[in-house]
Amino acid sequence: MNIKIEAIKESDFEELLSLFSEFATFEKLEDSMTNSVEQMREEKEYLKGFVARTDENKIVGYATYFYTYYTWSGKAMYMDDLYICKEHRGIGIGTRLINEIITYAKQTKCNRLRWQVSDWNEPAIKFYKNLGAAINPTERNCDLIF
Secondary structure (H helix, E strand, O other), X not given: OOXXXXXXXXXXXXXXXXXXXXXXXXXXXXXXXXXXXXXXXXXXXXXXXXXXXXXXXXXXXXXXXXXXXXXOOEEEEEEEEEEEOHHHOOOOHHHHHHHHHHHHHHHOOOOOEEOOOOOOOHHHHHHXXXXXXXXXXXXXXXXXXX
């Protein structure tokens, strides 16, 4: 199977929304999924990332990111999501997507790439450790929902 990695385009939004919902279910956070294609279009300047696309033009994975600034280390990239459809896992798509993010972070002169992993997701933890990532067990998410 040939997989192309491409930047997210507005024409991807409908298909991506379905994958966002699938990922929310995988994370056991279905109720947190409130996004819509309309919202994505309104906020498109903030939706940055890459998709993994098959020869049949189907999106089977994605990685999203945004820039941030850490007072201790400066400019950084935050990878919000990395998700591969269940039937396409284990064939290197996740590696290709995260490597695309890593390369882009370096090209845009970021000092670090940060992301989160659920403490129950052992395959992802192993994958990230194999990349050389340091996983911080101390920090916790804090969210205010408006």
